[in-house]
Amino acid sequence: MAKIILTTDVANLGGPGDIVEVRDGYARNYLLPRGYAIEATKGAEKNVRTIRRAQESRKIRDLDHAKEIKSALEGLGTVELSAKAAKGSKKLFGSVTTSDVVNAIKGAGGPLLDKRTIELREHIKTVGTHRVSARLHPEVKADVNVEVTAK
Numbered sequence: 132m133a134k135i136i137l138t139t140d141v142a143n144l145g146g147p148g149d150i151v152e153v154r155d156g157y158a159r160n161y162l163l164p165r166g167y168a169i170e171a172t173k174g175a176e177k178n179v180r181t182i183r184r185a186q187e188s189r190k191i192r193d194l195d196h197a198k199e200i201k202s203a204l205e206g207l208g209t210v211e212l213s214a215k216a217a218k219g220s221k222k223l224f225g226s227v228t229t230s231d232v233v234n235a236i237k238g239a240g241g242p243l244l245d246k247r248t249i250e251l252r253e254h255i256k257t258v259g260t261h262r263v264s265a266r267l268h269p270e271v272k273a274d275v276n277v278e279v280t281a282k
Contacts, residue, residue, distance in 0.1 A: 133153055133170075134151075136168060137167060200273070201273040207236070212231060213281070214281070232277060236275065244265060260276055
């Protein structure tokens with residue numbers, strides 16, 4: 132088991148400044164290379180306090196900002212997204228990705244989001260209306276309807 136300090140929010144693991152123990156491979160192959168965590172050394176553990184203090188000072192601002200983004204997303208209504216589909220069929224070639232959803236939201240006049248904030252309930256592989264969630268903050272989640280049309 133590897134002891135690490137998280138630098139960003141990681142789903143089902145913790146937030147910035149949390150000291151957690153994870154399997155060696157998960158830390159070495161996923162968390163550390165992507166910059167989601169740093170190794171927990173004595174010097175790094177001392178910096179946890181400053182990381183948490185910075186996080187707390189941003190938290191209220193982030194929560195208000197997340198609520199603003201949520202109201203902007205909900206004000207968009209249904210976002211249209213076109214994807215390649217077989218002629219006369221409702222099945223898509225491939226599936227709609229989180230990047231496609233982010234680009235569609237931006238194209239509809241919505242805010243620019245990080246693709247990691249988008250949560251697809253299931254893979255979108257058909258034409259029609261699908262519900263997509265955006266995890267903006269641990270306390271704020273916005274739902275957006277995406278209308279997938281055939282190109």
